[in-house]
Amino acid sequence: MKDSLHFSRAVRLGGTFDVIVAGGGPAGCAAAIAAARLGGRVLLIEATGMLGGMGTAGLVPAWCPFSDQEKIIYRGIAEEVFRASATQVTLPDPERLDWVPIDAEALKRVYDDLTEQAGVEVRFGVQLAAVEMRDERHVDAVITSGKDGLLAWRAAVYIDCTGDGDLAAWAGAECEMAPECQPATYCFHLGNVDSKAYLHAESLHGSNPASPVHRILESGRFPLIVGTHMCQSLVAENTVGFNAGHLWRIDPTSSAGISAGLKQGRRMAAEYLRALREFAPESFGDACLAETAPLLGIREGRRVVGEYRFTAEDYLERRSFEDEIGRNAYYIDVHGSREAETGGRNKFLKFERYGRGESHGIPYRCLVPRDLDNVLVAGRCISSDRAANGSLRVMPVCLVTGQASGTAARLLAASPGTAARDLEPRRLREVLRENGAWFC
Ligand SMILES: Cc1cc2nc3c(=O)[nH]c(=O)nc-3n(C[C@H](O)[C@H](O)[C@H](O)COP(=O)(O)OP(=O)(O)OC[C@H]3O[C@@H](n4cnc5c(N)ncnc54)[C@H](O)[C@@H]3O)c2cc1C
Known part of the structure; x- marks a missing residue:
């Protein structure tokens, strides 16, 4: 050397x-x-x-x-x-x-x-x-x-x-x-969730036909929520972590692509909060957007x-x-x-x-x-x-x-x-x- x-x-x-x-x-x-x-x-x-x-x-x-x-x-x-x-x-x-x-x-x-x-x-x-x-x-x-x-x-x-x-x-x-990778997802945490209600409520997962995500989509009032992808877990007291929504056509090797994804992801996270407050009020009625992720989720x-x-x-x-x-x-x-x-x-x-x-x-x-x-x-x-x-x-x-x-x-x-x-x-x-x- x-x-x-x-x-x-x-x-x-x-x-x-x-x-x-x-x-x-x-x-x-x-x-x-x-x-x-x-x-x-x-x-x-x-x-x-x-x-x-x-x-x-x-x-x-x-x-x-x-x-x-x-x-x-x-x-x-x-x-x-x-x-x-x-x-x-x-x-x-x-x-x-x-x-x-x-x-x-x-x-x-x-x-x-x-x-x-x-x-x-x-x-x-x-x-x-x-x-x-x-x-x-x-x-x-x-x-x-x-x-x-x-x-x-x-x-x-x-x-x-x-x-x-x-x-x-x-x-x-x-x-x-x-040429087109899997979509990215921008994960976020909702705070001030009613943990007990969340644990006893219908699963939010899109595979559950009774999940509120289906009604959110049918309402047509949340244009940034376009699919049923909604994985989530209670990650700390009164805090639910979400891996929800998709961002398509993001080039993970370009700072321009990642920057666009981060901005759009932040808008989506706020829209998920609004939708869940309305469609799952027992758990999320008083929830707040506690944090969006420092890193965009590249699959x-x-x-x-x-x-x-x-x-x-x-x-x-x-x-x-x-x-x-x-x-x-x-x-x-x-x-x-x-x-x-x-x-x-x-x-x-x-x-x-x-x-x-x-x-x-x-x-x-x-x-x-x-x-x-x-x-x-x-x-x-x-x-x-x-x-x-x-x-x-x-x-x-x-x-x-x-x-x-x-x-x-x-x-x-x-x-x-x-x-x-x-x-x-x-x-x-x-x-x-x-x-x-x-x-x-
Ligand atoms: C939305 C989403 C949901 C997922 N869900 C799950 C799940 O539920 N459970 C599960 O187990 N896995 C899940 N995965 C998969 C998993 O999280 C990742 O694929 C895994 O973390 C990859 O590990 P890694 O160490 O290769 O890279 P990463 O976890 O991406 O870590 C790479 C690190 O390198 C750093 N880095 C990158 N480039 C540079 C550079 N040029 N210079 C210095 N540092 C750099 C980054 O900041 C980062 O800290 C998910 C992935 C995504 C995107």
Whole structure:
């Protein structure tokens, strides 16, 4: 690695690490914790002021299922994060593993504590801005913008956990992205809700024919509410978190697209409040709009092309792999890309859901960009086809791929000259097992 910087004079060297993780969502946190626990010097850069990604800054109100309907299958760091988060919410059944609500404030502290205890250096308000290449296959440094101005950071291995594959794409890795991605959703919290009334009222979920959302639509008086999509959970005392409504044709890789989505999302959140006050007054008559999310909810963006591309066929065959680093059982959950396709629901639901105890393996090769040697990816942007990504994108899976990428990065950093695709999967799986991960 070069000692002298060849960057412009505006860029100063921030530091040198074994592993740099870009993006502090579930994947990035698990990656950084795993690498640091194995003794690596780890930098985690996060654009917002908190860890947790969509689970905190995105206000997603619940964890997707952690079980295969029989037992917990997302283990290791995923289970630690989940259990620490679940103790912070009141549940009728404290052993519940599926669709557990998220108290975002509590979850931020869970990630702060776990990263701090592991010795990860976390930098908030730091945006990955550019990637410097040593040659076509090796990242030399990442450039960030933040309170310190422009800084260059160097590491042996880089992990892209930005959700959108920013680092890998800017380093030249081939990526796939649908011409029209799944719609975005802008999550929000309503406060001053009557919790008791809410828990005893008709479910608001669009699949319930008696949900007030159907009457809201029939009234024709709320033009921004155009579908029945309405997931919600009681996330704290008198506070209900909503994952409701769709924003179509948002380009997740463009600040113009995201800005337009945020403005429209804020208008929609206010309209949901007005509608629920009127159509569900027992629960929401005195409610207020407590918070809209710092981050727009992006379901789909770039998928980095890896050494293996996990497909819907793999999903349907419940395939296991010699290099698998975790298992997944979540259904293929793809929301239609256009208003006409959804009516609130999704066009890929023709894929069957798994039965009790069923799951598939997640190959390590999905975390290895085919075009790069010292970069790994984890989280939403791993190598998969569009349909399969609709299953792999949820938070329990992101925590699992995060831990695997962090573990692999630490092993690679300790073995200079080894390309990510040449890492011995047997050794990786051994270390993952020793650290609580579960797979076949
Ligand atoms: C509306 C919606 C509802 C969902 N509902 C659920 C649900 O109910 N349950 C569930 O389990 N999953 C749900 N998901 C899926 C899940 O939340 C995400 O797919 C998952 O959080 C992705 O994890 P990640 O770590 O890959 O990325 P993210 O959670 O998106 O985190 C990425 C992090 O990287 C940071 N970042 C991005 N770019 C940069 C950059 N250039 N520089 C620095 N930092 C950067 C971001 O600020 C963010 O903190 C939902 C998703 C959406 C959008």
